[in-house]
Amino acid sequence: MPATMTTHERFTRMFERKDTDRVPMWDFPWPGTLRRWADEGMPPGTEYEDYFGTDKVGKIAVDNSPGYPERVIEESDRYIISSTKWGGIVREFKNLDSTPDFLEFAVTGPEKWEEAKKNVTASPDRVPWDFLKKNYPLWRGEGRWLIGYTFFGLENIASYFVGTERLLVSLLDEPEWAYDMSSHLLDVNLKLLDMVWDAGYHFDMLNVLNDMGYKNTQFFSLGIYKKLVAPLMEKAVGWAHGKGIRIRLHSCGNITPFIPEIVGGGFDLLHPMEVKAGMDPEKIKKEHGDRLALHGGMNAMLWNNLDLVRADMEHMLPILKRGGGYIFAADHSIPNDVSFENMKEIIRLAKELGKY
16 A cells, blocks of 8 residues: 555545545535635645645536526625526625525426426536546546536425425425426436546546435435435436446435435445534444445534544544545534634644544
């Protein structure tokens, strides 16, 4: 085993449950966190992965949206309100780290979906060919782990397309509509990624984004998961494994009752195991770590206090890295109360504790 590995080598061996030089480290600081670090001494124009010596990935995304017109509706010093290609009107705050504030939605029922559906097509112009031509050889030359992204989950539809309350009610009152939206978006997404793959732009993992929980519980029942979610998840898993690549699920919140279904459905990696929402990474590792690799699980609420985060890492990281199958990260994103000095110590400690 080489003393230092590329990200691709490190991720590959992590999934194979083989020793690496250290645990992979792939995290997600908020924009405000990056601004804070720059103000506190991170050199200008430096990517945080390069500064801290953590792992770098390459992201391949296609456009399976209905393609609604995008325009700025209102702008002030504090926020910008705009329409999106998904038909929503969204307010985003310029200097605050927060989820977007969705104000209106174009798709408000099955009839509106049928209109939008006509524009969700797998045409070659929905693939960023120039971006891939420029970046793909650079990424491979750098030894990055490359990821194809999907956008079809119920959370995606709720946030960007129809609204959370409307979507959750539809799961009970109009499940065929909810399923058709997710199913069609997935089918088009995979057809577009087939175009990418067939053009020679191969990647290492498929990423599924589908937040299914919040603090202490889930947005919907296990029965709804099995009926409306699992069949589409299994289609995505089958596509990925058919290409010989891995598949990762990102789902915020507490999704503990879904984990046996996620494991049984064939997912290779779970992120972020949100401790502050009630997830128990230590238990997940014990019960499923031989089949499911884990990403995250470090309580970000502690990262502004070095004594607390140090104690958490000294307890959790040896457990999660044992036997391979673990990527170090916070249990969601890195918030902007984490100072540059704290982050340097967190990274130093992660590399020390994460050695094999």
